[in-house]
Amino acid sequence: MNVFASILTIASWEVRKTLGTMGRSVLPLAVVLFLILIAVTGFTSQTGLHLQDGMYIAGVDDPDLADVIGSDPRFRIYQATPAALYRDRESYDVIIVGGDVYAPDTGKGRAAVKALRTDYDRYKNIVYSQQQDLFAAYPLWIDVQDIKSELDFVATQSGTRVAAPSRSRSPPVPEGPVAEIEAPDSGVDIPVEDLRTGLLESQDSDSEIYRYTDVFGQESPFGTFKTPHQLSPPLPFDSIILIFVFIFPLYFTSQFFMMSVMNERLERRGEILLSTPLSPWTIIAGKALPYFAGMIAITLVLTLWVGQSLSLLLPILPVILFFLASALIIGMVSRSFKELSFISIFFSTVATSYLFFPTIFANVHVISLVSPLTLVILEIQGEAFTVSQYFYSTSLFFLTSAVLLYVGVKNFKEERLFSHAGLLTRIREFVSEGVSRSHPYISVFAITALTVPFVFMVQMMLLVLFFNLPMPLSLVLLIVSAAFVEEVAKSIGLYTLLFNSERFASWKTVAIISAVTAAGFLFAEKLLLFVTLSQITESVFGSVLFLSLGVIWIPFLLHFATVALVGISLKLRGPQGYIPGLVAASVVHCLYNLYFIRGWFA
């Protein structure tokens, strides 16, 4: 029988079975729930989120101040005479007496003043934008011109201060050619009434996100033309919400796939499928096909609905594959429903933060490109992404999905599916499936090489996470955690081999495995770097993660030594030796990194 025909057959079984177990009533219910969700979201965004209502207690002596703070639900406002306010000042977070603001010097007092200040700015802007003579109230306008710097990628990530604060007192002289720039026109070419309506509208736009920080500001309705108030870089908030609309259904569909895989394992129902002459590839492809098609269809419909171009599908495709591949593995390793829930909640939160967090910085920093969703934001904002950007942000997703699918297919057989061992044991079993009996060392090489995309992914996540911390701290944390992640990945092959068979329990084999692991890791690391990430390797952060493309034998020695450390520890103390071995290896790795990056011991 034709492979495609069997895939299609399994796919149609899958659809019928899923609809059968779920009952026919669920689909209309899902539609109804979705509609209610949209309605409630609309309602809540109208009323605003009432999370901090009444947080601050304010005392005022002037009823007119209601205009200023009355509209902010965060304040509970009481009116009293100045003397009474002063007497009971302990029971207020902020008091306003005779136009002067007083607050206790506590965290809450300062926060109340900050909130009041934002409200006051807002109130002032509303008053000013109603002036007859708008340019008397808004005498200063700023046209912001973005200049593309050629050094973009390399320089911005380096920890050194880029727009270098110079010590010299004479003006800097450009080295390159100077392009002639005409002095900008001093006139304003937007009609005054348009400016006025724009200003009023921007006061109404949702202020709740901007409560927490002043770094991001509202988008100016006039593009690059702004008042001093609108100068902060805008948060691509609308696009982020839009992306959430895209990702949410994908996440749920992958949940159904996960459950369908798990269902095959309940009461050994999957035995029927396994007893057919179909290969695991065919079965998995057939089972995944309806979900894959569904996800693509949902994305397509949403894309058309929001009126975007179909190229939006391109960056979402690797995300879909990644969700499906991980759903397969999670469905295959969990022992019980609650385990399935915990693992999938954990996985989806981590994956979502990896996908979402960088997109906040879409307008601020190139690091945001580690997430494919940033490409979606760029696309929505009307900037087409380039092929190299696409490669840069999606390659890790494609690679890790491929590896996960491969592992899933390899292990899709009776003794794995119906085993009831614990999570760690099962993962070890899954990995050991990749070890060939006749060529164990080649297998270790391959396993280690296949872990590299995951290591990169985790390290990227760490980079994004720590990148926000002040400089020396972020670098130290990154060095330590990156080393640890690498050591864990490298030890996987070794650990599996040592505990799977007595054959490998001699000193000689530990040495060989260490060498093979080191070679495998180095090979894949260099290959992947060469293909995708060379752009960021030259920065300080990059060099922590992906040190030295040049010399090969020094990193080889490092990898060999650290794996061997874990090996020795395992050999001497058995499974208890694993953690101490990892710690020792990470310490060595860190010292090595510190030595080479900063020459701290030179």
Add this chain to the structure above:
Amino acid sequence: MNARFIGLIMKKDLSGLLNEKTILLAILLQVFIAMFSSFLMVGLTTMYDPSALQGYSGVRYGIGYAGSEDSGLKTYLSESSQFRVFDMELSPAVAALKERKLSAVVYVPRTPPDGDEPVKITLYLVQNDIQSAIVNVKLKEIFLEYEEELRSLRSDRIELVPVALEFPGERSEGFYEFIYGLLIPLLLFMPAIISSALIIDLITEEYQRRTLETLVSTPMAITDIIWGKILACEVLVPIQAGAWLVLLGLNGIVVSHVLPVLLQVSASSMVLILVGALTALYYRERSTAQFVFSTAVVILILLALAFPNNPLNLVALLATGAPAAGSYAVLAGMIGLAVLLGILVTSYAKRSAKKTLSS
């Protein structure tokens, strides 16, 4: 209902959780969320005020200044300790900015400060650069000062004058509102979400593995089994929430009204858990129940947030030490709702057990 049987089921499900150890993942997840959001805030704050960090104080950013010689803006820029201003022609200044030898370039036209036309400044910045974002924020303060000066020069043309307020001290960026108004409610309600997902798993699993029939054939009643599971999930909530309060306390974040906070969280999670139990009893199948329930929970939470005095709001208020007048009424309401749902769950479980036996 029999208390001993309920206790037995509770023990069975809790020890199952402990054996699998995967609840560690759920706890790890909460730590992850806390870390992630705090990192985000700390990061944003240091971006706003890098001078708070050692090594950044006393740093001056180079600004290229072109155009009008006698502008008030130039005085403000030169007087600021944040910037070093260089008089330059526009073209070489922009070229130097491209090479990152400057942080920004400002062009100021010769518009008279008290003229009819606005002063339109052109600001050149490096695109997609975090440093640019910082310089941007610092320049904003200067521009605001200058705007104020221009406004006072043109004040005779302003007919609507806003109420004047004088604020103490500098603008400051703090974490208070973020921690008490967002992080604490979020962290304390995480256990509620986890527990209500858990009850669905526990109930549907007994149906789908067909172990419920075995359990029902013992002297235990279906209500004992269901309530054992519900209590197993409920008991996890105050434990996790309490652990969070201790951890926050160790970090110097003091939460007041600990007992009412825990009560509020426990009552709200009981409501969620009971809704979860009803969903699971109705569908008896995990993916459907989880799907319907999680969508419903998102709807419920969004809807609750649309109104003031919702449980999350009240927890935030209690935690800051200023409970609203309605706090305890809402708490009582939640407990009442939980009791109603409890009665509903009990009778529905009995009915569905009868149906199973007769079918």
